[in-house]
Amino acid sequence: MFFKLQILWRLVQLRWRKPRTTKAKQRLQQKLWKRLQKKVLCHSGFYRESAQNKQPLAAYPLMNKARFMANFNAINTHGIEVQEAYNVALKAEQSRDFSPMLGKVTVGLSSGTSGNRGIFLAAQAERAFWVAAVLDRVIGVALKKRKVAFFLRANSNLYDSIKSRVLQFEFFDLYDNLPQHLARLNALKPHILVAQPSMLLELAQALEAGTLHIAPTKVIAVAEVLSPEDRVQLERVFGQTIHQVYQCTEGFLASSCSEGVLHFHEDFLIIEKKYLDESRLRFHPVITDLLRSSQPVVRYELNDIIIEEKACPCGQPTLAIAQIEGRADDVLHFVDTTGNTVKIYPDFLRRAIIFSDEAIQDYTLAQTDLQRLELYIKGQEKSFCQARQGILDLLNKHHIAGVNIVQVQHKHHEKGGKLRRIKQAFNEQNDQN
Ligand SMILES: [Zn+2]
The missing domain is CATH 3.30.300 (GMP Synthetase; Chain A, domain 3)
Structure with a gap:
């Protein structure tokens, strides 16, 4: 029950302090940055000195996955050692128990390719925030009973915590085959469909072929790059705007506005742009998460290639994304x-x-x-x-x-x-x- 209250509190906070202007956004970021230094970074061996000296963000070192993992022990604020966390996460993955804990902290493995998998830590308050953010920015809050079909690589007990009388979550394992998915979807008739674009395209084909009979009121693309032509195709078949979520283990980064355009969550993130070409159109996002506490994410450079949207008609002051083009290795x-x-x-x-x-x-x-x-x-x-x-x-x-x-x-x-x-x-x- 306490966890649900935490979620509710975070939800109210997210709604109430959403900035309407660029000035308000910057004020909020500065306030949260100061608090992060005082309450979190002071407890991280890696950042303590900079935080105590109240250094500006620009003076903090740039991070990437390799550096982040090399300094794992010093960065996290729970005194957790990398090997210990890795063992717990690996054991959980092998047994397909998706809630590995180390004390009060959940341990997750990032799905990076061979050799350099990342480990991520989250305490209960951080998990409550994540759930609240997903409800606020993706699923939407409503009193009507709704069923959500969620395609994932691995189930997560996080979604169990959103389950309630008004929200029913059904997990679809990506490793199951299409006929199984179609049978279950036809029986469930979900109001909300969440899956990666490649799966949504398969489902769209089934809809057109008449083997799938669902009419979701919201379709959300996750985990993969959604190309403009796939988006057009999906919007035609599903008859609605396709919403997107840009999320990775490093953070819940962006979600669609009313116009279907992705916006970075600059009300709890600071995004710096590392430009990749002279036209200053493409950049790698360098993210600072103002609310993470177990494992601070400060000036962490992602290798995703983002094309900026200069003017979204929705009028939000947050940085908009025209397209996620892929990763540096694409x-x-x-x-x-x-x-x-x-x-x-x-x-x-x-x-x-x-x-x-x-x-x-x-x-x-x-x-x-x-x-x-x-x-x-x-x-x-x-x-x-x-x-x-x-x-x-x-x-x-x-x-x-x-x-x-x-x-x-x-x-x-x-x-x-x-x-x-x-x-x-x-x-x-x-x-x-
Ligand atoms: Zn917008």
Whole structure:
């Protein structure tokens, strides 16, 4: 019961202090930053000195996943050692018990790829805040009884805590097969559908084929990049705006406004932009979470590539996102005819492919070495050649020659894994975050 009260209190707080102007936003951030230094960072061995000296945020060191994990013991405020946390999390994962605790702190493993998995800690108050934020920004609060179908890689007892008389959560395991999902969805008839875009696309197909009979009033895309053309397709089939959530183990970062545009949660985060190109359009977000306390997240650079939306019609003062383009390791690298390395952002390749032929229904592109691309295309017979030509034209523009584009029969997508349509599949060292 205490936990539910905590959630309620956080919910009221989130609503009540939501800033309406840029000035109000900055005031709130400054207030929370001061409090974070005093109440949290002073208890972290890693940050104590800076916090006691009341250093400005800009004077704090930049973090990334490797540095964060290397300083795990000093950063967290509970005196937890990395090996101990890792053992608990691993044991829980093997037994599929999704609530590993270390004292009063929940331990989670991030789903990073091989070798450099992150560990995240959350105390009860932080979990209550997360639940409140999900209710406020994603699910919505209502007194009417609603059923939520939630597609996840692993169940989490966090969702059990949102369960109530008015909200019924049903967990769908991504490792189950589609016919199982369709049967359960048809029986459940959810009001709210939460899944990653690749699963939503499968469900949209089933809706059109007449094997799925649901009419959710809210559809929420999570966990993967939602490309503009997938969004158009989903909005057409589901007949509504598709909402998005941008979340990772490092934080609950952004959610859609009334216009369906993602906004960073700058009422409890500070976002710095590390620009990636001269046009200052693309950036890596550097996040400071003003409310995390077990494991402070201060100036943590993510390797996601964000394209900024300069003016969202909703008028909120928070930073808006035109598109999440992918991750740093979705950027393909080539060598041009003069021997220089050339980076090509996924969005350019995406356009080269989808605009090459209207008949293309699905695709993935994986770079397996500097001169080899594996292209999967679902469409008509001509579609592969058209897409291949589209990519070659783009490479030509950058004076890149001699790249071999090979047709593959299967999508680069492991069941249950995140779909990344464009990816660099040979340089694991890029996977720093
Ligand atoms: Zn907006």
